Amino acid sequence: DAGVIQSPRHEVTEMGQEVTLRCKPISGHNSLFWYRQTMMRGLELLIYFNNNVPIDDSGMPEDRFSAKMPNASFSTLKIQPSEPRDSAVYFCASSPGPHGYTFGSGTRLTVV
Amino acid sequence: AQTVTQSQPEMSVQEAETVTLSCTYDTSESDYYLFWYKQPPSRQMILVIRQEAYKQQNATENRFSVNFQKAAKSFSLKISDSQLGDAAMYFCAYRSAVAGNQFYFGTGTSLTVIP
Numbered sequence: 452d453a454g455v456i457q458s459p460r461h462e463v464t465e466m467g468q469e470v471t472l473r474c475k476p477i478s479g480h481n482s483l484f485w486y487r488q489t490m491m492r493g494l495e496l497l498i499y500f501n502n503n504v505p506i507d508d509s510g511m512p513e514d515r516f517s518a519k520m521p522n523a524s525f526s527t528l529k530i531q532p533s534e535p536r537d538s539a540v541y542f543c544a545s546s547p548g549p550h551g552y553t554f555g556s557g558t559r560l561t562v563v
Numbered sequence: 564a565q566t567v568t569q570s571q572p573e574m575s576v577q578e579a580e581t582v583t584l585s586c587t588y589d590t591s592e593s594d595y596y597l598f599w600y601k602q603p604p605s606r607q608m609i610l611v612i613r614q615e616a617y618k619q620q621n622a623t624e625n626r627f628s629v630n631f632q633k634a635a636k637s638f639s640l641k642i643s644d645s646q647l648g649d650a651a652m653y654f655c656a657y658r659s660a661v662a663g664n665q666f667y668f669g670t671g672t673s674l675t676v677i678p
Contacts, residue, residue, distance in 0.1 A: 506664070550613065552666060559606075
């Protein structure tokens with residue numbers, strides 16, 4: 452089991468550019484979550500999917516953020532256009548049920 | 564929404580000693596799960612221990628154990644025989660058993676282990 456795989460591990464981009472973060476959940480896990488972690492706000496849930504369907508996107512900060520899960524093995528989080536305040540670590544996590552999440556290693560995004 | 568509070572931003576412990584990290588939560592639900600996650604400098608989030616609210620017995624995992632006080636809505640983590648590798652941020656988390664799948668995380672406690 453390779454765990455939850457996120458890519459890239461680090462991303463540095465210029466303000467205004469489009470950024471796409473990728474996540475491959477653990478096979479068989481039917482729930483997928485995107486979190487953002489910053490020093491100021493801690494861990495914030497952005498959106499989560501059950502069986503590839505978005506269930507709650509109320510944490511998505513604004514329309515610049517979008518997430519998709521076209522199939523059970525892949526999800527993306529896109530920021531367009533990116534801004535310096537989007538700089539954070541973005542985590543993807545998957546879960547087979549009510550027990551603990553398995554987190555990916557995170558993507559550290561820096562927008563300059 | 565449920566809230567999870569970790570009132571100790573930083574803690575330190577001498578190697579081989581015992582330390583307890585505090586966590587309280589607020590919920591009106593009776594069925595839920597509680598977790599402690601560890602985040603070392605590598606930033607990987609690692610599940611340390613899990614407690615089901617319907618179980619009265621406190622969960623243990625090797626050197627890690629919890630003190631779950633349901634009435635008081637308290638869920639503390641005890642680390643025995645602390646090791647240098649225990650140094651990390653520790654997050655307490657709540658998950659409903661009946662409503663949604665999302666976790667609610669506390670703000671974390673940074674644990675330093677002194678050699």
